[in-house]
Amino acid sequence: MKKNAWNHPYCLTLFSLAAVLYGAGTAGAGIKADFQYMLSDFSGPIPSQWARLDVDRHFREIYTFKRGERQVQIFNENGMEIFAFELQDNAAMVTDMTVGDDGSIYLLANRGGTPAIITLDYRGEPQGRIELSGLPPAMDAFHSDRLVHRNNSFYLLDSTSLRIMEVNDSGTFKTLHRLGVQLQNMAAEQDRERKRTQGLEIGGFAVDDQGVIYFTVPVLFAAFRLNQAGILESFGRSGSGPGKFGVVSGIAGDEHGNIYVSDRLRSVVMVFDHNFEFLGEFGYRGHGEGNLIVPDDIAVDGKAGKIYVAQAANRGVSVFRLVFQ
Amino acid sequence: MRNMTFISLLSLLLPVSAATAQSFHSGGVGSCNGCHVIHSSTSGPTQVLLQASDPSSICLNCHAGSGGSNSISVLSQDGSALSPGGDFYWLTRNYSWTGGQSPGYRHGHNVAALDYNLSSDPVRIKAPGGSYPSARLGCTSCHDPHGRSASGPALAGSGSYGDVTPPGAALGTYRLLGDVGYEAGGSSFGYSFNQPAPVARQSSTARYGENDASHVDYGSGMSAWCGNCHAGLVNNNHMTGSSSFRHPSDANQLLTPAVIDIYNAYVKSNDLSGAIDSAYLQFVPFERGVSDASQLDPVSRRGPGAGAKVMCLSCHRAHASAFGHSGRWDFTAELLADSHPAPADSGATSNDVINSYYGRDISMEFGTNQGQFCEKCHGGQLP
Numbered sequence: 288m289k290k291n292a293w294n295h296p297y298c299l300t301l302f303s304l305a306a307v308l309y310g311a312g313t314a315g316a317g318i319k320a321d322f323q324y325m326l327s328d329f330s331g332p333i334p335s336q337w338a339r340l341d342v343d344r345h346f347r348e349i350y351t352f353k354r355g356e357r358q359v360q361i362f363n364e365n366g367m368e369i370f371a372f373e374l375q376d377n378a379a380m381v382t383d384m385t386v387g388d389d390g391s392i393y394l395l396a397n398r399g400g401t402p403a404i405i406t407l408d409y410r411g412e413p414q415g416r417i418e419l420s421g422l423p424p425a426m427d428a429f430h431s432d433r434l435v436h437r438n439n440s441f442y443l444l445d446s447t448s449l450r451i452m453e454v455n456d457s458g459t460f461k462t463l464h465r466l467g468v469q470l471q472n473m474a475a476e477q478d479r480e481r482k483r484t485q486g487l488e489i490g491g492f493a494v495d496d497q498g499v500i501y502f503t504v505p506v507l508f509a510a511f512r513l514n515q516a517g518i519l520e521s522f523g524r525s526g527s528g529p530g531k532f533g534v535v536s537g538i539a540g541d542e543h544g545n546i547y548v549s550d551r552l553r554s555v556v557m558v559f560d561h562n563f564e565f566l567g568e569f570g571y572r573g574h575g576e577g578n579l580i581v582p583d584d585i586a587v588d589g590k591a592g593k594i595y596v597a598q599a600a601n602r603g604v605s606v607f608r609l610v611f612q
Numbered sequence: 613m614r615n616m617t618f619i620s621l622l623s624l625l626l627p628v629s630a631a632t633a634q635s636f637h638s639g640g641v642g643s644c645n646g647c648h649v650i651h652s653s654t655s656g657p658t659q660v661l662l663q664a665s666d667p668s669s670i671c672l673n674c675h676a677g678s679g680g681s682n683s684i685s686v687l688s689q690d691g692s693a694l695s696p697g698g699d700f701y702w703l704t705r706n707y708s709w710t711g712g713q714s715p716g717y718r719h720g721h722n723v724a725a726l727d728y729n730l731s732s733d734p735v736r737i738k739a740p741g742g743s744y745p746s747a748r749l750g751c752t753s754c755h756d757p758h759g760r761s762a763s764g765p766a767l768a769g770s771g772s773y774g775d776v777t778p779p780g781a782a783l784g785t786y787r788l789l790g791d792v793g794y795e796a797g798g799s800s801f802g803y804s805f806n807q808p809a810p811v812a813r814q815s816s817t818a819r820y821g822e823n824d825a826s827h828v829d830y831g832s833g834m835s836a837w838c839g840n841c842h843a844g845l846v847n848n849n850h851m852t853g854s855s856s857f858r859h860p861s862d863a864n865q866l867l868t869p870a871v872i873d874i875y876n877a878y879v880k881s882n883d884l885s886g887a888i889d890s891a892y893l894q895f896v897p898f899e900r901g902v903s904d905a906s907q908l909d910p911v912s913r914r915g916p917g918a919g920a921k922v923m924c925l926s927c928h929r930a931h932a933s934a935f936g937h938s939g940r941w942d943f944t945a946e947l948l949a950d951s952h953p954a955p956a957d958s959g960a961t962s963n964d965v966i967n968s969y970y971g972r973d974i975s976m977e978f979g980t981n982q983g984q985f986c987e988k989c990h991g992g993q994l995p
Contacts, residue, residue: 336728337676337689355704380692430680432678447682448682506646527648531645533646534646534674551673553663554663572663580727581673600665600726601729
């Protein structure tokens with residue numbers, strides 16, 4: 288199913304568009320984002336609402352999961368759909384999907400409140416379940432809604448209790464990061480008069496190949512990096528100008544430590560270097576091809592220099608090529 | 613894309629609080645930057661813009677996502693937001709079966725939020741029993757995005773959890789609901805509320821959850837508040853042009869002693885062995901007739917006593933439900949085990965069936981011969 292880039296239906300518009308984007312679609316001196324195409328099948332771009340994204344680092348394929356339709360779609364490096372299937376077991380609440388280094392698909396299922404990891408092969412055939420084991424006693428109230436597989440581990444997020452759990456490939460407990468106290472303190476600092484801290488939720492969540500965890504907390508107008516030593520750093524300022532945070536959501540890190548943050552309100556993806564210096568942003572609300580509408584999850588394929596952006600308004604997933612200057 | 617410029621009222625709002633509030637709204641106006649894109653140019657005046665398809669899409673930037681008892685989501689992709697108001701997800705689900713159907717747009721208030729694939733009611737042009745236009749219906753038709761209270765002083769926090777009002781300050785209204793004078797749907801539209809926000813109290817440990825042991829404890833004023841748009845139903849025993857159903861839902865409709873006795877004894881169809889201390893049923897809430905929220909108890913399972921009232925939310929959900937007319941149960945099923953969505957319906961997932969009754973299996977828990985939940989107040993025999 289390997290296809291030549293020239294066969295892609297959206298390839299021809301690329302050159303004219305790149306010129307427009309350079310001026311209007313990108314701000315900041317450090318980066319240039321060229322719109323490539325939308326993830327498509329033979330009849331055109333595939334609509335989706337806030338699909339979950341993950342890149343198969345080995346085959347350079349991109350996997351999307353539509354939670355509403357319970358559908359997984361796989362696209363080749365030119366953004367053409369090569370395979371799609373719907374989840375069979377109708378009874379499990381599947382809230383997330385991640386891709387293993389061997390192309391296995393892992394689903395996060397919640398049945399009666401306890402998380403379980405279901406393994407599928409790349410054709411969608413069930414391969415079994417990974418049961419979590421060795422959990423500390425307090426863990427039964429862990430309602431996980433996000434799952435990432437990286438660095439031979441699974442990372443499970445409970446976004447409202449502000450906890451991240453690491454288990455190994457066979458489901459055995461490794462670590463629990465309790466972020467509540469640190470985030471509440473930060474909230475209290477931002478807002479001194481009001482003592483009660485409520486409503487903190489983790490929005491975007493990602494882990495890079497080295498096991499560095501990234502996440503956003505939209506209500507704090509902040510993004511976070513949690514390294515393997517357990518040190519939590521944050522950046523971001525609320526505002527409307529370039530590099531400022533409106534309602535931040537998706538986040539991703541590449542192998543150089545650059546950090547990508549999407550903003551639902553401002554409809555941009557911002558790029559920061561590993562020192563949290565703002566490098567530039569692209570997108571902006573609109574219906575042009577390089578524009579974005581309420582971007583959410585993002586996935587970065589560092590080797591191919593590509594960034595995938597899932598959007599709302601049933602707009603589907605836009606693919607950009609990033610050039611650092 | 614709708615880019616609106618507001619200059620005149622900016623001065624009115626800015627002094628309140630421009631700081632970042634950790635609990636975002638804090639009962640009042642949260643950081644402007646979470647909802648508006650603000651351009652301050654050196655030449656012209658500062659512009660406060662709404663950058664979205666519509667106002668409701670602004671809210672859903674934060675309020676859409678997976679549900680949970682502490683998740684602020686009211687629009688999930690799988691029906692998991694089992695909140696007291698209900699999940700707008702149900703508006704997107706159409707069910708049909710041999711001999712019947714339950715279209716999504718009948719499942720509740722059709723808010724227009726184009727970024728989130730929600731659109732206005734395709735059939736009704738205005739609120740039954742009122743004049744509010746369906747095309748205008750959105751989150752800010754009911755909720756005040758700036759959380760102003762009619763009664764003056766700066767807001768010190770949420771008014772939804774029964775907190776004691778700090779001296780010299782005020783709390784927000786319950787769930788930021790529009791108060792007397794609220795200009796529902798924007799100040800340029802000119803529709804002003806004349807009924808105050810209701811009094812109710814939610815548990816602060818499960819802020820968006822609902823079950824028999826932890827739920828919103830309703831105090832007073834809900835029917836009157838719904839009457840801001842449905843006045844005809846409140847004043848006319850719930851008579852509408854298109855329906856023959858009659859029921860007292862007036863703000864002053866007390867539960868009679870007979871009704872109170874039945875509620876407290878009723879466990880399920882043909883079982884009146886219950887007791888007042890464990891009588892509360894999440895599907896049939898009532899108002900306790902209390903106007904001071906700190907006297908309400910959201911973790912009490914106690915049934916009604918003297919002063920309790922029937923109200924709109926005794927039978928409906930405020931946002932949406934899995935059933936027609938935003939019902940808390942399926943009004944069309946003689947036996948609730950025959951409710952739709954059912955597993956065999958076209959358009960229904962098994963999660964929809966589970967979530968329709970907030971995770972409770974009606975046949976298992978109440979039996980296959982459980983009748984309409986009207987019985988909770990009226991027993992087997994309707995008056």
